Amino acid sequence: MSSTEQGTSSAAPAEPTTAPESAAAPEVPESFYYVHGKDKVVHKVSAGALQHSALIHGMISNLGYTEEQAKANPFPFENIDGDILQMVVDWCNQHKGKPTPPEDTNLPKQKEKLFDLVLAVNYLEIKELLTYCCKQVAMMVKGKSPEEIREIWMIPTDAEDEAAEKEAKKRAGKEAAGETAAAAGDAK
Amino acid sequence: MIHRQLQLFWLLLCRSSSAIVNIANTLLSLVYNLLNVFLKLSSPRKWLADQPQKSMENRARFRLLHLDYVAIREVLNVLDPTDYINFSKVSKACRKLSAIKKPYKVCLTILTSSSIMIVNGSITYQIRWTNVKNNYGTRMEWLWWDESRKYLDRCSENPLDDMKEFYQYARSLVGVDIDRAVFDMDHFNGKCREIVDWLGLNFSEMQALCVSGRDQRQEELQYVLDNVKVKDSLNICAETIEQLPLKIPETIQKLCITNGSWITLDYVMSLKMSQLALRDTHLTNQDLNEFLKSWMQMKSHRNLESFETDLTNHEDFPVVGLRGITYKMGPRRPEL
Numbered sequence: 001m002s003s004t005e006q007g008t009s010s011a012a013p014a015e016p017t018t019a020p021e022s023a024a025a026p027e028v029p030e031s032f033y034y035v036h037g038k039d040k041v042v043h044k045v046s047a048g049a050l051q052h053s054a055l056i057h058g059m060i061s062n063l064g065y066t067e068e069q070a071k072a073n074p075f076p077f078e079n080i081d082g083d084i085l086q087m088v089v090d091w092c093n094q095h096k097g098k099p100t101p102p103e104d105t106n107l108p109k110q111k112e113k114l115f116d117l118v119l120a121v122n123y124l125e126i127k128e129l130l131t132y133c134c135k136q137v138a139m140m141v142k143g144k145s146p147e148e149i150r151e152i153w154m155i156p157t158d159a160e161d162e163a164a165e166k167e168a169k170k171r172a173g174k175e176a177a178g179e180t181a182a183a184a185g186d187a188k
Numbered sequence: 189m190i191h192r193q194l195q196l197f198w199l200l201l202c203r204s205s206s207a208i209v210n211i212a213n214t215l216l217s218l219v220y221n222l223l224n225v226f227l228k229l230s231s232p233r234k235w236l237a238d239q240p241q242k243s244m245e246n247r248a249r250f251r252l253l254h255l256d257y258v259a260i261r262e263v264l265n266v267l268d269p270t271d272y273i274n275f276s277k278v279s280k281a282c283r284k285l286s287a288i289k290k291p292y293k294v295c296l297t298i299l300t301s302s303s304i305m306i307v308n309g310s311i312t313y314q315i316r317w318t319n320v321k322n323n324y325g326t327r328m329e330w331l332w333w334d335e336s337r338k339y340l341d342r343c344s345e346n347p348l349d350d351m352k353e354f355y356q357y358a359r360s361l362v363g364v365d366i367d368r369a370v371f372d373m374d375h376f377n378g379k380c381r382e383i384v385d386w387l388g389l390n391f392s393e394m395q396a397l398c399v400s401g402r403d404q405r406q407e408e409l410q411y412v413l414d415n416v417k418v419k420d421s422l423n424i425c426a427e428t429i430e431q432l433p434l435k436i437p438e439t440i441q442k443l444c445i446t447n448g449s450w451i452t453l454d455y456v457m458s459l460k461m462s463q464l465a466l467r468d469t470h471l472t473n474q475d476l477n478e479f480l481k482s483w484m485q486m487k488s489h490r491n492l493e494s495f496e497t498d499l500t501n502h503e504d505f506p507v508v509g510l511r512g513i514t515y516k517m518g519p520r521r522p523e524l
Contacts, residue, residue, distance in 0.1 A: 111250040122259045134262040140250060142268065143327065146277040153252035155278050 034074035039082030049092040054125035290362040302351040317347035373401030393417035400425035465496040473509035
C-alpha cells in the first residue's frame with residue numbers, strides 16, 4: 001500500500017514569531033486522518049480539511065481515534081476511484097478553514113470525471129463542493145432544447161422507459177415463479 | 189498445344205472468378221440492404237430508439253438520472269426556469285421529477301413586450317416575448333449589488349399567447365401563482381377583456397396590480413378593476429377619456445392613483461385603505477383641511493396609516509390646509 005502525504009504542510013509546527021508571549025495562544029497540534037479509495041492509495045488529511053465532509057466528520061466524532069489508531073485504520077472508500085478521491089482531498093485542503101467562494105473553476109471539465117465526482121461528493125456529504133459540481137452540471141444544458149437536454153444528459157425516451165419497465169416486470173415475474181417452484185420443491 | 193490450351197483455360201478462369209466475386213459482392217450488399225430496410229420497417233420504434241444511443245456513444249455524455257436523488261434535485265434547483273421547463277419536457281420521468289411546488293414569486297407584465305418575471309431569492313429571471321426577430325434567444329445578465337437579473341428574449345408571432353402558454357405550463361409544473369401584474373392598456377390591442385378573463389380563470393387573487401395607459405375607456409378600466417382580484421396594492425396610472433370616479437375594491441390595503449384629476453373630497457372620504465397616495469388631483473387646500481381634521485378626529489379613515497398627495501397651492505397650504513391643526517414642518521422631501 002503506497003501512501004501520499006496530503007496537507008502535511010500544516011502539520012509542521014510554526015516557528016515562534018516575535019509576537020509577545022502573553023498574546024500567543026497555546027497551539028493545539030492538528031490531528032490527521034487517513035482515507036483511501038478504490039486504488040488503496042492512502043491520503044493523509046487534516047481534521048480541519050475533513051470537516052467539509054459531514055460523513056467523515058461524523059465518523060471521526062464517533063470513533064475518537066488517536067493519531068496511531070487513525071494511521072493504522074484509514075477510512076476505506078472502496079466505491080470511490082483513486083483520482084476522484086484525490087480531487088476531493090485536494091479541494092478539502094484548499095478550502096480548509098476558508099469561506100467557500102461563490103464559483104469554483106477548478107472542477108473537472110470531462111463529463112465522466114464530473115459524474116464520478118458528483119457521486120463521490122454526494123456520498124461524502126460535502127455540501128459546498130456538491131453545489132459547485134451541480135452548478136457545472138446545470139451549465140451543460142443552459143439554453144438547450146428538450147431534445148438537446150435528452151442527448152446531453154442521456155435521458156431515455158418514454159418508449160425506452162416503458163420497455164425497460166416491462167423488462168423489469170418480466171424479470172421480477174420469472175424470479176418470483178422460480179422462487180415459488182423452489183419453495184414447492186422444498187415442501188415436497 | 190496442350191500447354192497453350194491450359195494457359196487459355198487458366199486465363200479464362202482468373203477473369204471469370206474476379207467477375208464472379210464482383211457479382212457475389214453486389215448480390216450480398218443488395219441482400220444486406222434489403223434486410224436492413226426490412227428490419228427498420230418491421231420495428232421502427234426500436235430502430236429510432238437506437239439512433240440517439242449510437243450518436244451518444246461517440247461523445248462523452250452525463251447520465252443525470254443515474255445520480256442519487258439528492259444530487260439530481262441539487263442540479264435541478266440551480267437550473268434557470270426556462271431550462272427547468274425544457275428539462276420537464278424531455279420525458280414523463282423528467283416531468284415527474286420537476287413537478288414540485290416552488291416558492292417563486294411571479295410577475296406578469298404586458299407592456300411593449302409581454303414578459304414573466306420569476307423571482308427566486310436574489311435572482312430574478314425575466315422572459316420576454318417580442319415580435320422583434322433579432323431578439324430571439326438573447327440572454328442578458330445584470331448585477332445590482334447582491335441582486336442578479338437575467339433576461340431571456342424570445343421572438344414570437346403572438347407574444348401574449350406564448351406568454352400565457354408558458355405561464356400555464358409553469359403553473360401546472362411548479363404551482364406558482366402570479367404575485368404581481370403590470371399592465372399598459374395601450375398594448376392590450378383590443379384584448380383587454382380576453383386578458384382579464386384569462387387572469388380571472390387562472391387564479392383567485394394577486395398581491396399587487398399596476399395599470400397604466402392613455403385615453404382608455406372608463407368602462408374598460410373599470411372592467412379590469414372589477415375582475416382582477418387584488419389583495420394588497422393597487423396602482424392606477426391609467427388615464428381615462430371620461431375622467432369619471434372609479435369604483436375601487438375595498439379589500440385592498442394600498443392605493444395609489446396617478447392622474448387623479450377626477451378625485452373629489454367625497455371620493456377621498458369614501459376610501460377605506462390603510463395607505464393612500466393620490467396624485468394630480470384637483471383637491472383644494474380647503475378639501476385637504478376637511479379630510480385631515482376628519483382623519484385626526486377619527487371620524488373617518490380609522491384604518492388609514494399614511495396619506496400622500498401633491499398640493500395645488502403650496503403657499504396657502506399652511507394657512508388654509510392646516511387651519512386648526514397642530515403641526516410640525518419636517519425637512520422638505522427632495523424631488524423624485
